[in-house]
Amino acid sequence: MRERVVIVGGGIHGCATAWYLARQGADVHLLEAATVASGASGGFGKRGVRANRRDLREIPLMRAAYDIWPRLAEELGTPTGYERTGGLNLIERETTGTTGGTVAAEAHANVQRNLGIPTEVLDTGRVRELEPDVSADVRAALYCPMDGIADHTATTRGLAEAARRHGATVREGTAVVDAHRDGDRVTSVVTDSGETVDVGGTLLLLNNTGAVPLVREISGAELPVWRVLPQALLLNPGSEGGSPRHLLGHDHRPLALKRLPDGRVMLSGGWRGRWNAEQGRGELLQDSVEGNLGTAAQVFRHLRDARLETADASRAESCSADGIPVVDTVPGTSNVIVGTGWSGHGFAIAPAVAKLLAQWVCTGSRPDHLLPFSYARF
Ligand SMILES: Cc1cc2nc3c(=O)[nH]c(=O)nc-3n(C[C@H](O)[C@H](O)[C@H](O)COP(=O)(O)OP(=O)(O)OC[C@H]3O[C@@H](n4cnc5c(N)ncnc54)[C@H](O)[C@@H]3O)c2cc1C
The missing domain is CATH 3.30.9.10 (D-Amino Acid Oxidase, subunit A, domain 2)
Incomplete structure (x- = not known):
């Protein structure tokens, strides 16, 4: 699959999805407005990697993430600070x-x-x-x-580096402000410097709170998602x-x-x-x-x-009306997928979400585990 996939956002979701896609030979361009891990996926300390009392609709994702976390550092070749503390x-x-x-x-x-x-x-x-x-x-x-903790900043940076090693382009200081459409397809995005970046395959909006205005710009849809600090x-x-x-x-x-x-x-x-x-x-x-x-x-x-x-x-985080994310095709488009509304617990499940997003991009069909997060539920 060599049609260019463009990912907006260099947090854990964007970087992990870039890594999974690049490993499968995809042509990946990730555009980050500031620096990798400058949003909710960065900062001091560690984040919880928790299934306990998680929304039941997210539990299958967390179950899959339980299997990924312990071997992620070895796969990336960099520490993730993951510890299974219970x-x-x-x-x-x-x-x-x-x-x-x-x-x-x-x-x-x-x-x-x-x-x-x-x-x-x-x-x-x-x-x-x-x-x-x-x-x-x-x-x-x-x-x-099996619950634990991991270093969010180190993991996100490690994912970005590993994606680069597999051939992905990860550009920092590049904000996406607009997109061009041809019918139901987005064909390119426009950056804050006025540059046009072509989208050959899928456009993934994984820029957390920043996804809301971009979805509005691209499709006119209003996601029931807001910013908290x-x-x-x-x-x-x-x-x-x-x-x-x-x-x-x-x-x-x-x-x-x-x-x-x-x-x-x-x-x-x-x-x-x-x-x-x-x-x-x-x-x-x-x-x-x-x-x-x-x-x-x-x-x-x-x-x-x-x-x-x-x-x-x-560090701004996106919250949704029912406390679980929106991971779906943007209404009125056929090649734009958005993932946002993590509601304060998106880090732990991110490796599993990213793996499923990469599968969706490569196969063209949405994996079952992502069905509860459709926009249509609203
Ligand atoms: C203090 C705190 C504690 C938390 N604790 C936990 C926890 O214990 N367990 C847990 O699972 N989760 C936790 N979370 C939530 C978790 O960190 C987030 O859900 C997760 O990091 C979101 O990752 P992301 O990649 O979607 O977004 P982000 O990390 O926010 O990345 C989005 C990126 O997109 C970029 N961007 C925005 N707009 C544009 C644009 N137009 N063009 C280009 N780039 C753009 C931003 O600069 C940013 O770098 C916590 C969050 C915070 C803030």
Whole structure:
């Protein structure tokens, strides 16, 4: 297949798809507005590689990603920082809304197991064996031993380098601003410098929040997807210990915790910054920083005294109306595929999504695992 495939966006989705396609001999041009891993796929620390309590429609993708992550570093020839730490979703309440709490734990574990994700419900004693410093309020947990963490920046850059080695062109500092159509096909894209780049085969819009205006430009369609600014904090717990040992999420508190190899702790879990329109970037909200620190200290008391080293809310992420991505042909076109709306959990599944996108481009038919993510569902 030598018709030129153009990919917009040098995050994990764009770089991984470029790598899979280039390995199969495709002529791939990836165009990135800034630098590789300058969006949601970059920044300090690590990201969770988690199946636990993921939307069930994404579980088959995560199951496939479980198989890819452990061998990815060797295949790329560069470290990915992947570690299978195991993941715990901590439970304090009997019921949380309609879907959480101890009453729902066995049902979630059963469904996850049925979908190929090893999952156990841990009682309070077993939770403390795995996480001795967790708050006494935690009474149970859903445990997925195959969950883990990976270095998002290193993985994304490694994928871009590996794609280049297989012959892909990866251009940085090149934003796509427009496209030319001939009937239902996009035949070229236009960059911010006015250059026209031909599209012989498929155009893949994998530029996260930037896909929304490009889809509008190309087809007039309005994706039900918007921008959020997830907050990430880096804590130094000092020598007191009390750090979590696993990837941790929480049943009702907005909290995600992971310990980095150097002992520092990365904190996130649903706290947001805000968009500064004048500067065109995301910025921190002090209330969110304090809220995130306070929540962490409620669950891990020792983290009360941890030193905040870094805080960031500059990396925009796309969220969709039902919390799972849109991966589909752009309406009214026959050769444009968009992937966006990752809703805060697109990193872990990206290698599986990219492999399926490459398969779709090469065969012309959409793989079944991508069917739940159609635009038509809206
Ligand atoms: C703080 C934080 C914590 C997170 N934690 C987790 C986690 O624990 N687990 C998990 O699975 N996921 C997590 N996520 C989500 C995950 O990181 C994202 O879903 C994923 O990285 C999205 O990758 P992407 O390649 O689609 O987008 P991006 O990495 O954002 O890449 C898109 C690229 O497109 C470029 N671009 C935009 N417009 C254009 C244009 N017009 N022309 C050319 N290039 C363009 C941008 O510059 C950018 O580099 C987190 C995200 C954040 C921000």
